[in-house]
Amino acid sequence: MPRILLHVCCGPCSLMPVVHLRDEGFEPTAFFFNPNIHPADEWKKRRDAMREVSEKLGVPLLEEGGPENPGLWVRALHGVTREGERCALCYRPRMERTAALAAEQGFDAFTSSLLYSRYQHHETIIAEAQRAAALAGARFLYRDFRPWWWDGINLSKELGIYRQKWCGCILSMKEALLQQKEAEERKAALKAEKAARLAQEAEERRKRHEAFAAKKARKLARRKEGSPA
Numbered sequence: 001m002p003r004i005l006l007h008v009c010c011g012p013c014s015l016m017p018v019v020h021l022r023d024e025g026f027e028p029t030a031f032f033f034n035p036n037i038h039p040a041d042e043w044k045k046r047r048d049a050m051r052e053v054s055e056k057l058g059v060p061l062l063e064e065g066g067p068e069n070p071g072l073w074v075r076a077l078h079g080v081t082r083e084g085e086r087c088a089l090c091y092r093p094r095m096e097r098t099a100a101l102a103a104e105q106g107f108d109a110f111t112s113s114l115l116y117s118r119y120q121h122h123e124t125i126i127a128e129a130q131r132a133a134a135l136a137g138a139r140f141l142y143r144d145f146r147p148w149w150w151d152g153i154n155l156s157k158e159l160g161i162y163r164q165k166w167c168g169c170i171l172s173m174k175e176a177l178l179q180q181k182e183a184e185e186r187k188a189a190l191k192a193e194k195a196a197r198l199a200q201e202a203e204e205r206r207k208r209h210e211a212f213a214a215k216k217a218r219k220l221a222r223r224k225e226g227s228p229a
């Protein structure tokens with residue numbers, strides 16, 4: 001059975017790659033190596049989630065390194081901080097180390113759970129994996145795991161695997177927090193708009209009732225004035 005070193009970025013994204021590699025007759029070994037996850041607590045949560053997947057799916061897991069200093073990472077970008085553009089430099093060390101380990105340990109090929117995510121830059125991952133394969137003299141096994149996106153989400157929920165809220169780096173964390181803040185502000189503005197509309201409708205109803213009561217009172221008064229003493 002061909003042995004595949006599967007680079008894994010987190011628990012949820014590793015599920016479908018493990019399942020489908022096995023379906024194809026491969027024997028995957030997971031490899032958690034993700035120095036660019038911030039903060040350190042988050043890195044630990046993802047590493048622990050991967051350990052849980054390893055146990056639940058019975059897939060061997062190799063681990064290496066830890067979280068690196070996010071300031072050094074940002075400095076190394078030399079101003080190329082835009083999402084997408086910066087990602088190649090984040091995939092690169094992960095693919096290089098995975099390819100090197102695959103060659104060192106005699107795996108038949110390597111691949112990555114990054115190829116499962118709809119949010120990652122698929123073509124850039126392929127280019128970085130091919131580059132790393134050529135450097136290390138390893139074989140890259142390309143698979144597009146994205147069609148199983150929803151199956152992976154459902155299975156991760158079913159197994160109770162920790163699901164992260166941002167991609168990983170400090171910049172993606174700030175972007176996610178900003179998006180969350182904007183979404184909360186939009187929600188609060190909609191709520192305030194609805195409350196103002198309801199208050200206005202209530203005020204209009206009150207005025208209509210008042211006008212109606214005044215009209216009724218005038219009618220009664222006229223009737224009284226017209227009735228015989």
Ligand code: SF4
Nearest residue numbers: 087090167168169172
């Ligand atoms: S957004 Fe994700 S892939 Fe891109 S640099 Fe940050 S952690 Fe890496």
